[in-house]
Amino acid sequence: MNQSLDKMPLLDNTSLASLHAQPRSVRAMEAGDLQTVGRLFNKAFRNKVQEPGGDLLDYLDQVFLKPPGYSPELGSIVHENSKGQIDSALLAMPMAFDIGGRRIAARLLCAFMADGRSGLVGAAQLTRAIRLSQPDLCFSDNASPASADHWGAAGGMMLPIQSLEWQRIFRPSRAGLRELQTKLPSSRHLPLGPLLGGIDSLARRYFKAFTPPIPKGLVSQAASLDEFFAHSRKMTERFFIRPAWSRDDLAWLMETASLNRTLGNLQCRTIFDAKGETVGCYLFFGQQGGWAHVLNILCLEDREFDVVGQMFADLDANGYAAAHGMAQPFLMNALMRQRQMSFRHRGYFCMLTRHREVNEAAIRHDIFVGGLASESWSRLLTDFR
Structure with missing residues (x-):
């Protein structure tokens, strides 16, 4: 910012x-x-x-x-x-x-x-x-x-992939409403809901790409702070650079992030495979019928396709117009396989360190950062107008 x-x-x-x-x-x-x-x-x-x-x-x-x-x-x-x-x-x-x-x-x-x-x-x-x-x-x-x-x-150095934002559209008319309201704030008072809902129904009927496929053998459910804490430790330990949150750290971050009502309610969901094993989870802000602002996507190694696919299927089933979040190198292949996916520059991700091995790890993408370990949840970006 x-x-x-x-x-x-x-x-x-x-x-x-x-x-x-x-x-x-x-x-x-x-x-x-x-x-x-x-x-x-x-x-x-x-x-x-x-x-x-x-x-x-x-x-x-x-x-x-x-x-x-x-x-x-x-x-x-x-x-x-x-x-x-x-x-x-x-x-x-x-x-x-x-x-x-x-x-x-x-x-x-x-x-x-x-x-x-x-x-x-x-x-x-x-x-x-x-x-x-x-x-x-x-x-x-x-x-x-x-x-x-x-x-x-x-x-310092700049990380190109982390400087991107991904966007996945489910309901194009409602998704576009956000841009209209940003450029023309008075449009927020217009009763556009029923009209846009009808347009989106037609769009989804004739253009199947707006509806993400549902992965087989996976289910998801709401998760607690303690569950997210346990998963975050297990699913990020493969990275050379990663947050080292204590439970108190994470509780403070989630409590403070939750104050950003402009982005909606802060929610977490875990994803299980057919054997009942937890393969991933994701943390996001959600405004019903609006955009889902995804903070963190966590997964076991080599389960990126499953977790990303299930996340988008969940968000679509719950009526969100679109979803967006910060790009991460380990997720790029899974994200780019999605239809109705786009990427745009969101702001430069820059870092500075006195350790050569940290720079080398960042260059080879051996880094997990973003989401809660960023300012994307801050009210300074959205409030105090």
Whole structure:
């Protein structure tokens, strides 16, 4: 979520000279900064100059100052200019990761914001501070082109597949309604439901590709937090880089993600084969009759086709118009076999690490990240308009 930097170029030589001439004041964000940071958020991401509301301040406090494993060294940072004013900020969350069997404290970098061109030097100082910290792992899953350039300047890398979003359409008219409502908000009040339902029924009758096939010998059912926790450990242990969630970590993430009512209700389902063995599960937000926002797809190795196929059959049977989620290398073959599937650029997935073996693992796709280990569930992307 870094679009506030979209029109901000990388520093040229003149800017670099100015940077070195400026007092260096990068520090950890504190509770007393939330009012200023919230105001900067409104200006940078909502294009409005106004004080942040209490709801936004409470959310910033909960997500960025009170997550499990928080410490000032792993949290958000701000830059103060020569007048002592915060002109740029980088919101970040600590997340436990396992890299090659070793637990480390990673950092998810979220909103990167600056106060127009006046905050350009501060933004560069924040980037420099991250690079000089020599992190075990820090990453962002939704960076803008300008922010991705900042990552590259800091020595980071971009992962192309994770920078894509997949979309699978079940009911084309209802799916298209989301685009209409995004571009024309007043259309949300139009009684289009019955008309679109009839169009979709005809489309599905004459174009069978909208209806996903139902895999044989598989069933699914709703799952609890404890079931998802157990599956997440078992089904991601094959990856060199993966989240190392404790139950408390996962409970906090799911509870906080559930606050995003704009995306619907947070749900989890497990998938069983004919022998009763659990072969996969998936976590998603769902709005009845609308879009399913898939956070995580987990599966045993070589069961990707079964799990992806059953997930789409479930979502279609439950009346969703479409589903979308973050692309993952291990799922690409199964996803691309689906009909009515498309991929689009969603934002750059960037990462920075001081460990060569972590870079090498990411290059060979030996990585599981995204979903709950991302900002895709954050209310900062959808609310506080």
